[in-house]
Amino acid sequence: MTSVTRNLPWLIKDLGTSIIGQKCYVSLVENLNIEDVDCIKYSLSKGLGVGIVVGGSIMKVPQLILILRAQSARGLSLAAYILETSSYAITLAYSSRNAFPFSTYGENLFLTIQNVFITLLIILYDPPSSRRLTTSQAPNPAGKLITALLAVLAASIALFTAPAGALAVAQLCTLPLSLFSKLPQIVQNHRARSTGQLSTFAVVSQIGGCAARLFTTAQEVNDPLMAAGFALALVLNLVVGIQMYAYWGKGSGVGVVSGHEKTRDEFPLGGGREISSYGREKVDIVVQPQSPSYPPTHQHSQSAAYGRKWARKVD
Numbered sequence: 001m002t003s004v005t006r007n008l009p010w011l012i013k014d015l016g017t018s019i020i021g022q023k024c025y026v027s028l029v030e031n032l033n034i035e036d037v038d039c040i041k042y043s044l045s046k047g048l049g050v051g052i053v054v055g056g057s058i059m060k061v062p063q064l065i066l067i068l069r070a071q072s073a074r075g076l077s078l079a080a081y082i083l084e085t086s087s088y089a090i091t092l093a094y095s096s097r098n099a100f101p102f103s104t105y106g107e108n109l110f111l112t113i114q115n116v117f118i119t120l121l122i123i124l125y126d127p128p129s130s131r132r133l134t135t136s137q138a139p140n141p142a143g144k145l146i147t148a149l150l151a152v153l154a155a156s157i158a159l160f161t162a163p164a165g166a167l168a169v170a171q172l173c174t175l176p177l178s179l180f181s182k183l184p185q186i187v188q189n190h191r192a193r194s195t196g197q198l199s200t201f202a203v204v205s206q207i208g209g210c211a212a213r214l215f216t217t218a219q220e221v222n223d224p225l226m227a228a229g230f231a232l233a234l235v236l237n238l239v240v241g242i243q244m245y246a247y248w249g250k251g252s253g254v255g256v257v258s259g260h261e262k263t264r265d266e267f268p269l270g271g272g273r274e275i276s277s278y279g280r281e282k283v284d285i286v287v288q289p290q291s292p293s294y295p296p297t298h299q300h301s302q303s304a305a306y307g308r309k310w311a312r313k314v315d
Contacts (some may be wrong), residue, residue: 006030019046034126045219048212049103056107060114063199064121073122075196077188081122083181085115086155087174091229093159094171104220109211116152120145174229182236189243194250203241210234 008029008170024039034040044252067073088108095105124146162170189195213230 001259002030002032005032019043019050034214041219045216046103048136049101049106049216049220052209052212052216053103053106053110055109055209059107059111059205059209060118060199060202062201063118063197064114066197066199067118067121067125071125073197075126075188075192075194075198076118076122077184078119078122079182080185080188081115081119081183083177085112085119087177087181087229088112088115089155089159090167090170090174090177091226093162094167095226097160097164097167100221100223104213104216120148123148128225150232168225171229174225175232178229178233178236182233183238186236186243189240189247194247195240198240198244200244203237203244206237207234207241210237 001119013025016029020028020039020043024036024043027036027039028043088111091105092112095108119173124141133226159167159170185198189198207273210230210233214227214234217227217230
C-alpha cells in the first residue's frame with residue numbers, strides 16, 4: 001500500500017503538503033503511520049479549519065436571501081449585528097497582524113463582509129412600526145446607509161493601522177462585544193416569542209463553527225484570548241439555537257395594520273372612525289336605549305314596544 005501512497009500524482013501531494021505540512025504528509029500519507037497522534041490531531045485541525053473557512057463564506061447567505069425575499073428584517077436586531085460585525089472585524093485584524101494560519105481565522109473575513117451587507121439591509125428595511133404614518137414624514141434610509149458605509153471604511157482603516165498593543169486590547173474587548181452582540185437578539189426573541197427572519201442554517205452553522213474553532217485554536221494557535229472568545233460565542237449561540245427551537249413556527253403570521261385602518265370590532269358600540277380634513281377624528285356612535293317598561297296589564301303594547309328599534313346618532 002505504501003508503494004501506492006508514495007507515488008501519488010504531484011497535484012495531490014502538493015495539496016496535501018500545503019494543508020498538513022511535509023512532515024505530517026510523509027508520516028500519515030506516504031508511510032501510513034496511524035500511530036502518529038500529533039499529526040493526526042494537526043491534520044484534523046487543519047481539515048476542520050478549511051471546512052470552517054469554506055462554510056463561513058456562505059454561512060450568512062441564507063440570511064441575506066430571507067431578508068431580500070421578505071423585503072423585511074423583522075426579528076433581527078440592528079445593535080446585535082453592529083456589535084457582532086465589530087467582533088469579527090477585530091478578530092480578523094488581530095489574527096492577520098499576528099500572522100496566524102489563515103485556516104484558523106479565514107471565516108472572519110467572509111463573515112465580516114456578509115454581516116456588513118445584512119446590517120445595511122436592516123437599515124434599509126426599517127421595521128414598519130418605527131415608520132411615520134404619512135409618506136411625507138417617512139424617513140429616508142439613504143442617509144443612514146451612507147453613514148454606515150463611512151463608518152465601516154473608517155473602522156477598517158483604524159483596525160489595520162492600529163499599534164499591536166492597542167489591537168491586543170481590542171481583541172480582549174471582543175469578549176464583552178460577543179456578549180452584548182447576542183444579548184439584544186436574545187432579548188428581542190424572548191419579547192416577541194419569535195425569531196422572525198433569523199436563519200436556522202446560520203445559527204446551526206455558528207454553533208458548529210464555534211465548537212470546531214475551540215479545537216483548532218487549541219491545536220494550532222494556543223491563544224487564550226481567541227479561545228475565550230470562541231467559548232463565549234458558543235454559549236450565546238446555543239442560547240439563540242434553543243430559542244429558535246422553542247419558538248419554531250411562532251410569529252410567522254404577524255401582519256402590519258396601517259395607521260388609519262381600524263375595524264368596527266374595535267368600537268363595540270358600532271361606531272365607525274374616520275379622519276376629517278382638519279386632522280380631527282370624527283366618531284359616529286349608535287346608542288340603543290333600553291326599551292321602556294310598561295305596566296303588566298298592557299302586554300300587547302309592551303311587546304310592540306320591544307319590537308321597535310330606537311337609534312340615535314351622536315356626533
